[in-house]
Amino acid sequence: MNDTEKTLPTVSQNRLLTAVDFLRLSEVPPEVEWFANLTNRCTRRAYENAIRDFMAFTGIQKPDEFRTVTRAHVIAWRDDLTQRGLNGTTTRHRLSALSSLFDYLCEKNAVIHNPVKGVKRPKHDSLEGRTPALGDHQARKLLEAPDGDSLRTLRDKAILATLLYHALRREELCKLKVKDFKHERRGVPHLKIAGKGGKTRYVPLHPAAGGLIHDYLERAGHCSDDTGALFRPVSHNTKSNGGKGITPDGVYKLVRAYSGKLGFEIGAHSLRATAATNALDHQADIAKVQEWLGHANIATTRIYDHRKTRPEDSPTFKVSY
Template sequence: MSEPQHPIQTTAEFLRLSDVPPEAEWFANLTNAATRRAYENALQDFMRFTGIARPEEFRTVTRAHAIAWRDDLVRRGRSGGTIRHRLAALSSLFDYLCEKNAVSHNPVKGVKRPKADSNEGRTPALGDHQARKLLDAPDGATLKAKRDRAILATLLYHALRRDELCKLTVKDFRHERRGVPHIRVSGKGGKTRYVPLHPATGGLVYDYLETAGHGEDGDGALFRPVKNNTGGGLGKAITADGVYKVVRAYSAALGFTIGVHSLRATAATNALDHQADIAKVQEWLGHANIATTRIYDHRKTRPEDSPTFKVAY
């Protein structure tokens, strides 16, 4: 006879959960860490501007509030892309509130947003010589140098996002498809893609794992901190901020300070410049829309490809 089932939650706990406002539900449902950070920054800025202190106060927001906030962002010198993204975050919240019948309409709908400056990305891509220098920048045989070389190679040869790199486990580097080593990448929206492992990256990663000693921990984080283990953190994955600091420090020492996304832009631009098929590059990057991939395609701007040089009389 089976034992009687006892509720996991008490009645009081159940009632508290039923009282969670939909504004808090919306934020809790943002599973992507980068999206959560960006949307949280946007909503906190809006709350400071309007004086909102409690989630329920969002239901009093009107289109006039959204327009005034947009104009304030312009006055503060925020870029068109930043303003569009912040309005999109606010609009996403109100779409959810409409769905939950907490408000009757989305006050952000119809608010004019700044036009995109162009179809080209603003993230700077490195030249080939700069990329080679960056790959060689971590010098020596220390664990940190080996880890950093492996991180930079993984970013530059595989165009991973920062959060994707942080999520990698040891066994993610040990996949094989049709006899070719692949990396299993957990991308945006819970989508998984398999990217062929570049031989240069593979050698550096295995050298790092041999020195680090966690190569048999298949489910454990691949890239880990190498110091400041005050809370037992050496077994955890390197943080997104930790990856940022790695890229920032080495690039600054070489005289071209960049962020992590520049390495993704560099890889995409390099692949396209070397005649990679744009549809394949889209799949490689994990882009849902090929228009996003086209941002990295600078071939149309190269003078040598102009029809001018195709004319012959």
């Protein structure tokens, strides 16, 4: 045995990858690697739509054909997106997806530069978000919308309260485990939230939401199933479902159904916008709100800050003769 062989660790004969699988994986193009590394479901779907659109526009058929893309191709695609009537936000997101791919290819030395860099992107359509936020009276009506004391009603009340009092994304709500509801920090109950990008944050549990979650768990009977989902489909809310949670689509439909009956049909993200706007309107520190929402950039949080645009705060009403 030579010196090199002596330094190698002993390997079991029962290898998990066959020789064929090992060779196949070593030949995976970096373009495919990049997509496989997208773990967030929503990001993966959005980026896939963007890359497919670019491939259809340019006629790209194989992964390695991305390495011949130039800035001129990207500019032509951007102009085509605009001509198709896509708004500025959608166009920027699609360019960001393509830029992410080329950043990865640069890192892997598959290309020498990112052709998306330097391509002018559409300006922001507005400093305000497009997601509508509810007024206080509408939020109160929505919290009271589930009527009765059935298991479904108790669950829906708890879900709406959790969204409206903690500004969670629907995916974050669906990821909540029973044990995530049982955290305490300095004697105060907290929710442990698995946010975007694998980031975890702890948010104090609002007493109103906490009481509703307790009522739901008591009726549902899975309070001791710590590793199971906190919110589950009512049709199989027992241990037989393996502790699986309600889906993001289920949360979306739930919010649409209750809000629709009240005459203002909205999506689940509007409840996040409502909570953020309400907190800022009641003088919450914007840096704290940024942390609360799990935003990487405070500019995103400012979208929900309408204090500078409220008519009652205009200098017009400060003038006195």
